[in-house]
Amino acid sequence: xxxxxxxxxxxxxxxxxxxxxxxxxxxxxxxxxxxxxxxxxxxxxxxxxxxxxxxxxxxxxxxxxxxxxxxxxxxxxxxxxxxxxxxxxxxxxxxxxxxxxxxxxxxxxxxxxxxxxxxxxxxxxxxxxxxxxxxxxxxxxxxxxxxxxxxxxxxxxxxxxxxxxxxxxxxxxxxxxxxxxxxxxxxxxxxxxxxxxxxxxxxxxxxxxxxxxxxxxxxxxxxxxxxxxxxxxxxxxxxxxxxxxxxxxxxxxxxxxxxxxxxxxxxxxxxxxxxxxxxxxxxxxxxxxxxxxxxxxxxxxxxxxxxxxxxxxxxxxxxxxxxxxxxxxxxxxxxxxxxxxxxxxxxxxxxxxxxxxxxxxxxxxxxxxxxxxxxxx
Numbered sequence: 513x514x515x516x517x518x519x520x521x522x523x524x525x526x527x528x529x530x531x532x533x534x535x536x537x538x539x540x541x542x543x544x545x546x547x548x549x550x551x552x553x554x555x556x557x558x559x560x561x562x563x564x565x566x567x568x569x570x571x572x573x574x575x576x577x578x579x580x581x582x583x584x585x586x587x588x589x590x591x592x593x594x595x596x597x598x599x600x601x602x603x604x605x606x607x608x609x610x611x612x613x614x615x616x617x618x619x620x621x622x623x624x625x626x627x628x629x630x631x632x633x634x635x636x637x638x639x640x641x642x643x644x645x646x647x648x649x650x651x652x653x654x655x656x657x658x659x660x661x662x663x664x665x666x667x668x669x670x671x672x673x674x675x676x677x678x679x680x681x682x683x684x685x686x687x688x689x690x691x692x693x694x695x696x697x698x699x700x701x702x703x704x705x706x707x708x709x710x711x712x713x714x715x716x717x718x719x720x721x722x723x724x725x726x727x728x729x730x731x732x733x734x735x736x737x738x739x740x741x742x743x744x745x746x747x748x749x750x751x752x753x754x755x756x757x758x759x760x761x762x763x764x765x766x767x768x769x770x771x772x773x774x775x776x777x778x779x780x781x782x783x784x785x786x787x788x789x790x791x792x793x794x795x796x797x798x799x800x801x802x803x804x805x806x807x808x809x810x811x812x813x814x815x816x817x818x819x820x821x822x823x824x825x826x827x828x829x830x831x832x833x834x835x836x837x838x839x840x841x842x843x844x845x846x847x848x849x850x851x852x853x854x855x856x857x858x859x860x861x862x863x864x865x866x867x868x869x870x871x872x873x874x875x876x877x878x879x880x881x882x883x884x885x886x887x888x889x
Contacts (some may be wrong), residue, residue, distance in 0.1 A: 521801040521848045522746055524769055524879070526776060527809050528739035528794045529829050534707070535790035536732045537781040538562040544706065544731045548699055551814040556700035556735035562781045563739070564695050568673045570775030575672035579634045583616070583643070584608045584627025590644035610652035611643070614661035634679045636671035639664065662687070672768050675751035676743070692748035693741060693772065694806065700735035701813040701829040707732055732788065736825040738813055738833070739794075741776055742806035743769060745883070766883035770876050773799060777853075777872065795826050796833070796854045798866060799879055800847040807844065812836030830858055834865045849882060851875050 536545045538558040548557040568576055578586065584607045591603040604627075612625030642664045646652050651660050665687050678691025708731050715725030748768055753761040777797050780790060800807070812832040817825050841847075854862045854869040862869055870878070 520803040521883070522744070523802045523804075523806045524743040524745055524773075524883075525798075525800040525802060525806055525808075525847075526739075526741045526743075526773055527796075527798040527800070527833065528777060529701070529736065529796040529826065529833060530739060530794040531736045531792055531826050532556075532734060532790050533788070533792065534732050534734045535784060535788040536730060537783040537785070537788075537790055539783050545733050547704070547706075548697065550699055550810075551816060553703040553816045554705070555702075555816075556704045556733050556737065558698040558737065558739075558781060560695040560697050562783075563698060563776070563779065564677055566779035566781045567695075567772065567775045568677065570779045571672055571771055574637065575771065577634050577636050577671040577673040578640075579632050581629040581632055582627065583629060583633060583635070583640070584611050584625075586640045587611065587643045587647060588627075590640050591647065594641065595644060595648050606647055607644075610647045610657075611661070613654075614652045614657035616661060631682065633681070634674050634677065635665075636669050636674065638669035638671075642668055670751055672752075672771060675748055675768060676772060689751060690747060692745075692751055693743045695776075696740040696808060696810065698737045698739040699810070699813070700825075701738050701832065702736060702817045702819070702825045704733045704735055730784065730787070732784075736817070736829050738810055738829065739776075740808045740810060741772075742808075743772065744806075745769070762884050766880040769883055770880040773797075773879060774872070774876050794853075795856050796830055796852065796862070797872065797875065798833075798837075799851045799875060801849040801879075801882065802847050804844065807840055807847075809833055809836045809840070827856065827858060830854075830856060831861070834858075834861060837865060851878055 536543075538546050540546050546557040546559060548555050580586070585604075588600070588603040588607040591597040591607060592600055597603040597606075608625040608627035611627060616629060643652075643661070646660060646664060651657070662684070670689065674689055676691065676693040679687070679689040681687040708729055710729045711727075712724035713726040713728075718725060745765055749761050749765050752764040752768060777794055780792075812835065813829070817828045817832060819825055820828055850866045852862060852866040852869050853872045853875045859869060
C-alpha cells in the first residue's frame with residue numbers, strides 16, 4: 513500500500529456484513545421493526561438516520577455536535593456558565609429575546625419568544641459560545657441583528673459530525689452544509705418475516721392471585737444486514753478546512769475518515785436495547801478507496817440469500833459480496849485500495865479477493881495513514 517497509489521482517491525466506501533439477533537433496533541410509527549421490499553421480497557431495514565445518529569454519538573464529545581431546535585436554551589446555559597449570569601431566568605429571557613430579534617428562535621414579532629427554531633439545526637459548541645458572547649455584547653439587537661447572527665452561524669467551526677452529515681436550512685441555503693457522507697438504509701441480505709413477543713409483567717406486591725400486572729406485545733425480527741456508506745473525500749476536506757491543500761488538511765480528512773469508519777462499524781442503534789441486547793459486531797468490514805465513483809455492493813443481495821444446509825445467512829452473504837466485488841472489478845476496474853477486517857471460515861477466499869484480513873484497529877489506522885499521505889508525490 514504505497515502513498516502514490518492513493519493520491520487520486522476521491523471516495524471511501526464502507527461495506528459491512530453484520531448479523532443481528534432477535535431485536536427491534538429501529539421501529540416505525542406503529543412500534544414494528546422497519547422493513548423494505550427489495551428484489552420483490554420483504555427485508556429487515558434499519559434507517560440511515562438511525563445508524564447515522566448512533567455513529568455520531570460514538571465520536572469524541574467535541575466532534576459530535578448538537579442537533580436541536582432549542583438553541584436558545586443552550587445559549588442561556590452558556591450565559592450562566594461562561595458569562596457570569598447568576599439569574600437563570602434572566603439568562604433564559606435574554607437569550608430568547610436576542611435570538612428572536614435576530615430572526616431565529618421564535619421570530620421577531622412574538623411577544624414571548626419560544627427560543628425554538630423551526631427546524632433541527634446541527635451545530636458545534638463554538639456556535640453556542642459565539643452567540644452567547646454576542647448576546648452579552650448587545651450585538652443581536654437592532655436592524656443589523658439578523659446580519660450578525662447569519663455571520664456567526666456561517667463562520668462558526670464545523671465539527672466532524674457536521675462535515676460528514678451536513679446541515680440543511682431550507683429558508684437560508686447559505687447556512688446549509690453539503691454532507692460529505694452518504695449512508696444507505698441497512699437491509700437484510702435475505703427475506704424476513706415478522707415475529708411477535710407476547711409478554712407479561714408480574715406485580716411483586718400483588719399476592720391475592722397469580723394474574724399479571726401488565727400484558728403487552730412487541731414485534732421483532734432477526735437478520736444478517738448489509739450496511740453501506742460512502743465519503744466524498746474532497747467534500748470532507750472542504751467542509752473541514754475550506755479547500756485548504758496542505759498537510760493539516762490531509763490530517764483532518766484522515767482523522768475524520770478514521771473516526772467515521774470506527775464508529776460506523778462498531779455502533780448500534782438503541783431501539784429496545786434493554787429488552788433484546790443486540791450487541792453484535794460485524795463479521796466483515798471492507799473499506800475501498802476509489803478514484804472513479806462510489807460503488808455500493810447491495811446488488812449482491814437483490815436475489816435473497818438462502819440459508820445453508822445447517823442454517824445461517826452470514827457465510828452465504830459474505831460469498832455473495834465477494835462475487836459482487838469481483839463483478840464490479842471486471843466491469844469498472846479495481847479499487848485503488850481494499851482493506852478488510854473479517855472473522856469467519858472463508859479467510860482464504862477473502863484474502864484472495866480483498867487482501868489479508870486485519871484487526872479493526874489496524875484497518876482504521878491503515879486508512880488514516882493512506883489518506884494522510886494522499887498529497888505526497
